[in-house]
Amino acid sequence: MSGPFYRCPELLIAGRWRTGRGDRSHTVVDPATAEPLGELRLASAADLQEALSAAGLAFEAWRQVPAHERCARLERGVARLRAQADEIAALLTAEQGKTLAEARAECLMAADLIKWYAEEARRVHGRVLPARASQSRMDVLRLPVGPVAAFSPWNFPLVLSARKLGGALAAGCSIILKAAEETPASVAAMVACLAEELPEGVLQLVYGVPAEVSKALIESPVIRKVSFTGSVPVGRHLAQMAAGQLKRITLELGGHAPVIVCEDADVASTVAMMVAHKFRNAGQACLAPTRFYVARPLYRDFLEAFKAAADDLRVGPGHDPRSQMGPLANARRLQAVQDLMARSAACGAQVLTRTGNLPSGGFFAAPTLLADIAPDAPAMVEEPFGPIACAMPFDTLDEAIGLANRSDYGLAGYLFTDSARAILAVSQRLEVGSLAINGIGVSVPEAPFGGLKASGWGSESGIEGMEAFLEPRFTHYSVPQDHDRRHKT
Ligand SMILES: NC(=O)C1=CN([C@@H]2O[C@H](COP(=O)(O)OP(=O)(O)OC[C@H]3O[C@@H](n4cnc5c(N)ncnc54)[C@H](O)[C@@H]3O)[C@@H](O)[C@H]2O)C=CC1
Ligand SMILES: O=Cc1ccc(S(=O)(=O)O)cc1
Numbered sequence: 088m089s090g091p092f093y094r095c096p097e098l099l100i101a102g103r104w105r106t107g108r109g110d111r112s113h114t115v116v117d118p119a120t121a122e123p124l125g126e127l128r129l130a131s132a133a134d135l136q137e138a139l140s141a142a143g144l145a146f147e148a149w150r151q152v153p154a155h156e157r158c159a160r161l162e163r164g165v166a167r168l169r170a171q172a173d174e175i176a177a178l179l180t181a182e183q184g185k186t187l188a189e190a191r192a193e194c195l196m197a198a199d200l201i202k203w204y205a206e207e208a209r210r211v212h213g214r215v216l217p218a219r220a221s222q223s224r225m226d227v228l229r230l231p232v233g234p235v236a237a238f239s240p241w242n243f244p245l246v247l248s249a250r251k252l253g254g255a256l257a258a259g260c261s262i263i264l265k266a267a268e269e270t271p272a273s274v275a276a277m278v279a280c281l282a283e284e285l286p287e288g289v290l291q292l293v294y295g296v297p298a299e300v301s302k303a304l305i306e307s308p309v310i311r312k313v314s315f316t317g318s319v320p321v322g323r324h325l326a327q328m329a330a331g332q333l334k335r336i337t338l339e340l341g342g343h344a345p346v347i348v349c350e351d352a353d354v355a356s357t358v359a360m361m362v363a364h365k366f367r368n369a370g371q372a373c374l375a376p377t378r379f380y381v382a383r384p385l386y387r388d389f390l391e392a393f394k395a396a397a398d399d400l401r402v403g404p405g406h407d408p409r410s411q412m413g414p415l416a417n418a419r420r421l422q423a424v425q426d427l428m429a430r431s432a433a434c435g436a437q438v439l440t441r442t443g444n445l446p447s448g449g450f451f452a453a454p455t456l457l458a459d460i461a462p463d464a465p466a467m468v469e470e471p472f473g474p475i476a477c478a479m480p481f482d483t484l485d486e487a488i489g490l491a492n493r494s495d496y497g498l499a500g501y502l503f504t505d506s507a508r509a510i511l512a513v514s515q516r517l518e519v520g521s522l523a524i525n526g527i528g529v530s531v532p533e534a535p536f537g538g539l540k541a542s543g544w545g546s547e548s549g550i551e552g553m554e555a556f557l558e559p560r561f562t563h564y565s566v567p568q569d570h571d572r573r574h575k576t
Pocket of ligand 1: 238239240241242266267268297298299301302316317318319321324325339340341342372373419470471472
């Protein structure tokens with residue numbers, strides 16, 4: 088949909104929208120056609136230094152703004168974001184590929200996340216400790232950590248940016264966001280909604296050469312906190328850089344979510360829920376259900392129902408209201424998904440996929456189930472980040488939990504059962520940050536979202552997500568010993 092409505096955005100630096108002054112640009116591509124949408128001009132080193140100076144100055148002012156006013160300003164930004172959801176969704180679909188319905192839902196989820204953080208700003212309070220001496224007081228304040236450098240990816244550009252923006256701004260931090268160059272316009276539109284309500288320099292948006300931007304920002308003494316969502320190798324690299332500077336970092340690095348379907352589960356409703364959730368955004372979600380461990384008595388029925396539901400999904404351009412699944416976001420994802428499928432099939436997995444044609448021209452892939460797959464086949468180990476689900480049967484719950492925990496990842500997990508015994512065992516022993524039982528709700532604004540093992544460090548959203556942008560300050564103050572004599576009180 089390379090329509091005239093799409094324009095690559097400018098950068099927001101020190102309160103001014105202006106084009107990047109670097110000598111490089113990035114071609115933004117429509118994933119449904121593989122046609123270019125526009126050229127994004129990237130930041131120069133001087134642009135980044137200007138943003139850093141502005142972030143440092145803006146922080147000193149923003150931290151002084153009372154929490155009630157920070158909340159009110161963010162809530163006005165959220166209202167604008169909601170009012171513009173249709174326009175922003177059209178930009179997101181054009182540059183990312185997801186369906187318009189998904190894009191609109193993402194915009195509203197981003198609004199909900201920022202709204203929750205804004206409200207939470209009014210509940211950030213400290214505590215008073217019993218003082219150790221008379222005429223003294225001991226308290227603990229929770230203060231904003233300082234200017235934040237945030238890096239968000241292209242798969243859910245609004246939601247995954249909003250988790251960082253909402254927390255930092257509500258806590259009283261300034262923030263420089265480097266969002267993904269592949270999907271710049273939707274994030275710029277969201278940032279514009281918020282920035283309208285904020286003093287200049289509090290919220291800045293840059294696009295650039297990713298490695299150059301992260302190095303410049305993380306190594307700058309201005310930045311006090313780093314937050315990244317993306318792949319494990321890049322997360323590891325940024326963690327090393329942040330460690331070198333002794334800076335705090337939050338990492339959300341993807342997942343490979345297990346789904347345990349017990350013998351008492353209802354196959355039809357489980358499959359309906361999981362197929363919709365798996366193939367949302369063409370499977371490019373860190374919380375996508377991926378490894379299905381199904382109780383052996385249900386296994387064949389499960390495969391049949393899953394394949395039928397996956398085959399029924401209408402794959403097409405995101406802007407077509409009939410489409411239920413859009414293309415993958417870029418050519419390298421399509422290549423990676425095809426490669427993963429071929430390597431897994433070579434290891435003996437049975438490939439259950441549609442035989443009919445897919446739309447031509449864009450980065451379309453078919454929803455696919457890899458059945459009877461070995462626990463160490465490539466798709467069971469590597470995050471597919473695409474429309475690939477894997478299934479194998481299990482005989483005992485212990486076996487299913489053991490198989491589920493074999494992954495290096497530990498972000499989201501799903502369980503389908505009515506059995507209290509199974510619920511207790513899985514909720515205690517499954518190595519994940521979020522677990523949904525008989526549902527899909529692993530991510531809500533008021534709960535922490537974060538992973539174990541290679542899935543990351545720390546949490547976003549919920550009070551834990553807010554805490555990541557705060558630091559404690561213990562203050563112990565006493566009336567001077569000669570105060571009474573000097574003041575004759
Ligand atoms: N947790 C999540 O939601 C995401 C996970 N991924 C994982 O990464 C895999 C590969 O996707 P790619 O886009 O090829 O991954 P990638 O790690 O190369 O890129 C992910 C994001 O990180 C940014 N990035 C890359 N190098 C950077 C650097 N040195 N400093 C700062 N930012 C940098 C990119 O601009 C992009 O927005 C996916 O298959 C998936 O497994 C990717 C995107 C989001
Ligand atoms: O990729 C990570 C991801 C994607 C979506 C969501 S949400 O369900 O929209 O909150 C959370 C994380």
